[in-house]
Amino acid sequence: MRQPLRVAVDLYDLHRWFGDDYRQIIEIAQLADELGVDEINVTDHVIMGEAVDQYPYGTFRPPLDYPWFEPFVTLAAIAGATSRVHLTTGVAIAPLRPAVLLAKQLASLDVLSRGRLSVGVGTGWQKAEYDASGIPWEGRYSRLEEQIRVCRLLWRESPATFQGETVQFERMHAYPRPYRRESIPILFGLAPTERNCARIAELGDGWVPIVQKPDEIAAGVAAIGSAFTRAGRDPRALGVRVMPEFGFDSAGRPDLGATLAHVPALYAAGATTIVGIPAFFCSGPDEIRSFMLELVKARDSLVVRT
Secondary structure: OOOOOEEEEEOOOOHHHHOOOHHHHHHHHHHHHHHOOOEEEEOOOOOOOOOHHHOOOOOOOOOOOOOOOOHHHHHHHHHHHOOOOEEEEOOEEHHHOOHHHHHHHHHHHHHHOOOOEOEEEEOOOOHHHHHHHOOOOOOHHHHHHHHHHHHHHHOOOOOEEEEOOOOEEEEEOOOOOOOOOOOOOEEEOOOOOHHHHHHHHHHOOEEOOOOOOHHHHHHHHHHHHHHHHHOOOOHHHOEEEEOOOOEEOOOOOEEHHHHHOOHHHHHHHOOOEEEEOHHHOOOOHHHHHHHHHHHHHHHHHHHHHO
């Protein structure tokens, strides 16, 4: 049986509405909690170099002074002000954080939110960010793998011992554990190459694709699903969080209705969560409520039809 569709609101670029008072983002999250939005999503950069022309996915639009609020701190503040909406990252550049610290951060946030956390992880794209953080750019994929192995180990065993290429420890104890479970759902923001599909099947619970077209999503879901099957896992358990391709109005502006028209095809292709970014569709906070209601309506109407 297919997973029911979920909808998420991404907080990207909302700071421009609030000036220095970014704490108003908490009210946005509370509204999402009230209106039935399933997830709040926060993006991540730790530090930014000036060579943004090296961005591999087109034009990198955020300016150098964009305030990338630390995602786990931001989600912790949201967790304390909400009770239902789930919290996630899309994606956190995990290798920039020590593995044992990442395990502690995520478990703490999961406990404080009473089990509402899932986390999207990836390797990022800018070498300068790694250099400034004192982390080798080379071997970042292996480092990411080891991080997730360390997290899952520390979340279930004590004392724990790990001997890897980048992390080594013996008989260590890490608490708290995730809230009422042995693990936290982890989604990988990686291209669906054969190697990455195997990584997701071994270590992950889902996929955060950079692509947006239904046929590209379907191809990636099929490849990861096959890797799940080879790993002895049910491919129907794969979570897939997708931002729809924009639709535009006659004036060339992003149009929410035209964008949400892609949702049925994306769900049919294997998407399980649809991400909406209000900064692209709303002129200010007064339009957030109607934006969220449209997201929820798109989700609920699809449930009725299917």
